[in-house]
Amino acid sequence: MATDSWALAVDEQEAAAESLSNLHLKEEKIKPDTNGAVVKTSANAEKTDEEEKEDRAAQSLLNKLIRSNLVDNTNQVEVLQRDPNSPLYSVKSFEELRLKPQLLQGVYAMGFNRPSKIQENALPLMLAEPPQNLIAQSQSGTGKTAAFVLAMLSQVEPANKYPQCLCLSPTYELALQTGKVIEQMGKFYPELKLAYAVRGNKLERGQKISEQIVIGTPGTVLDWCSKLKFIDPKKIKVFVLDEADVMIATQGHQDQSIRIQRMLPRNCQMLLFSATFEDSVWKFAQKVVPDPNVIKLKREEETLDTIKQYYVLCSSRDEKFQALCNLYGAITIAQAMIFCHTRKTASWLAAELSKEGHQVALLSGEMMVEQRAAVIERFREGKEKVLVTTNVCARGIDVEQVSVVINFDLPVDKDRNPDNETYLHRIGRTGRFGKRGLAVNMVDSKHSMNILNRIQEHFNKKIERLDTDDLDEIEKIAN
Ligand SMILES: Nc1ncnc2c1ncn2[C@@H]1O[C@H](COP(=O)(O)OP(=O)(O)OP(=O)(O)O)[C@@H](O)[C@H]1O
Numbered sequence: 001m002a003t004d005s006w007a008l009a010v011d012e013q014e015a016a017a018e019s020l021s022n023l024h025l026k027e028e029k030i031k032p033d034t035n036g037a038v039v040k041t042s043a044n045a046e047k048t049d050e051e052e053k054e055d056r057a058a059q060s061l062l063n064k065l066i067r068s069n070l071v072d073n074t075n076q077v078e079v080l081q082r083d084p085n086s087p088l089y090s091v092k093s094f095e096e097l098r099l100k101p102q103l104l105q106g107v108y109a110m111g112f113n114r115p116s117k118i119q120e121n122a123l124p125l126m127l128a129e130p131p132q133n134l135i136a137q138s139q140s141g142t143g144k145t146a147a148f149v150l151a152m153l154s155q156v157e158p159a160n161k162y163p164q165c166l167c168l169s170p171t172y173e174l175a176l177q178t179g180k181v182i183e184q185m186g187k188f189y190p191e192l193k194l195a196y197a198v199r200g201n202k203l204e205r206g207q208k209i210s211e212q213i214v215i216g217t218p219g220t221v222l223d224w225c226s227k228l229k230f231i232d233p234k235k236i237k238v239f240v241l242d243e244a245d246v247m248i249a250t251q252g253h254q255d256q257s258i259r260i261q262r263m264l265p266r267n268c269q270m271l272l273f274s275a276t277f278e279d280s281v282w283k284f285a286q287k288v289v290p291d292p293n294v295i296k297l298k299r300e301e302e303t304l305d306t307i308k309q310y311y312v313l314c315s316s317r318d319e320k321f322q323a324l325c326n327l328y329g330a331i332t333i334a335q336a337m338i339f340c341h342t343r344k345t346a347s348w349l350a351a352e353l354s355k356e357g358h359q360v361a362l363l364s365g366e367m368m369v370e371q372r373a374a375v376i377e378r379f380r381e382g383k384e385k386v387l388v389t390t391n392v393c394a395r396g397i398d399v400e401q402v403s404v405v406i407n408f409d410l411p412v413d414k415d416r417n418p419d420n421e422t423y424l425h426r427i428g429r430t431g432r433f434g435k436r437g438l439a440v441n442m443v444d445s446k447h448s449m450n451i452l453n454r455i456q457e458h459f460n461k462k463i464e465r466l467d468t469d470d471l472d473e474i475e476k477i478a479n
Contacts, residue, residue, distance in 0.1 A: 065373035071141030089124035102188035116143030138297035158191035218256035233263035302428030330474035341409035363389035
């Protein structure tokens with residue numbers, strides 16, 4: 001149908017625009033650095049930066065902003081030691097690590113009682129004498145940042161007023177988050193200072209910096225180490241490359257990181273962290289970290305086993321909305337997430353639901369990352385009961401207490417094929433909680449029926465039809 005294809009084209013354009021809107025991160029901001037000086041920074045000023053990197057950096061930042069706890073993971077940690085004959089240590093307590101008292105105090109002040117899964121193995125390796133190199137991969141939230149911050153703080157000599165630890169981050173915002181962890185964990189070291197090597201943080205030429213830890217983006221760090229000579233790279237004892245997977249999405253960052261690494265002394269400890277481990281990350285990691293020990297923690301898999309899945313046949317957007325109202329009228333829904341394909345549909349739906357008296361939060365692509373984090377935070381706290389969002393915006397966000405997920409539009413990729421991975425991520429649960437969930441898919445065209453069928457086939461799981469005009473039937477699904 002002509003109107004259908006026109007509508008599709010509009011939808012696609014909107015979805016593309018949404019994805020592009022993540023470029024908001026590039027906007028110029030004024031922020032103070034830790035010394036109180038004003039730093040003018042355009043987080044990713046290079047207009048040539050790939051969108052992919054923007055997405056990943058924004059997602060990573062969002063995850064950090066909204067996370068309050070360790071992400072649980074029951075998988076086994078895989079450890080590949082550089083020297084397979086040396087004993088493999090793992091620790092169950094922070095005391096076993098024989099940390100300096102003020103560092104142990106810092107760890108406890110953060111509320112950490114025991115090492116996380118990845119920390120159990122990574123910390124003894126990183127704190128060994130002589131310190132060992134490490135490549136570590138585990139999903140976001142499993143304690144990597146805390147681990148390498150602890151490694152840096154245990155090596156730093158606060159009395160020496162020159163940079164001894166260098167940490168590379170893909171963006172200024174991410175660098176700032178790591179900086180906060182360093183400040184918290186290192187708060188019992190009164191002499192310890194941090195410098196941010198980010199674009200816009202202008203120092204006078206010929207100056208040497210006295211801060212013991214420098215954290216920054218690769219381009220500026222490279223300038224500070226070479227052209228501007230603010231840092232003597234030969235005095236660096238610990239080099240950390242964080243978020244390697246986000247980092248490598250930018251060609252420039254890879255080369256710059258490698259050039260920085262080449263300036264460091266041979267006995268400098270090299271550490272690399274990544275949430276994912278594609279081939280490209282692994283190749284890069286091996287270039288930056290010689291003779292590494294490798295630690296991997298597989299992501300906990302999501303499953304559809306504990307989810308009841310339904311679909312509702314509708315003939316228009318208004319009918320989908322009506323079906324949604326019927327659902328709400330018949331069952332008690334504590335908190336729900338509703339996914340739409342475009343921003344426009346999401347705002348329309350949020351407005352309609354508000355008119356019906358629902359407390360609705362809207363997560364939209366035009367929001368800055370910090371605003372998005374605030375919306376998610378409010379929803380988590382239960383201040384709003386419904387979160388309406390688009391796929392692009394909510395990718396990678398976990399809100400564990402949500403038991404009902406509505407696909408107002410089914411997830412499709414840019415070629416309008418089923419996006420199975422997104423479907424699984426939206427409604428899947430990690431099996432171990434055994435939490436039950438309910439997923440309702442709205443189907444309003446032959447095309448979306450076809451998508452639904454293909455999703456069923458892919459997961460080999462039946463999605464039952466639900467008649468939302470039949471209240472008895474709806475009540476049954478809630479039990
Ligand atoms: N041993 C621990 N005990 C309790 N909480 C911890 C521990 N280690 C880290 N955390 C907390 O868990 C959360 C996630 O930790 P962290 O930021 O170090 O993870 P990450 O793997 O670096 O995540 P990302 O990849 O997003 O940077 C943080 O809130 C952190 O304070």
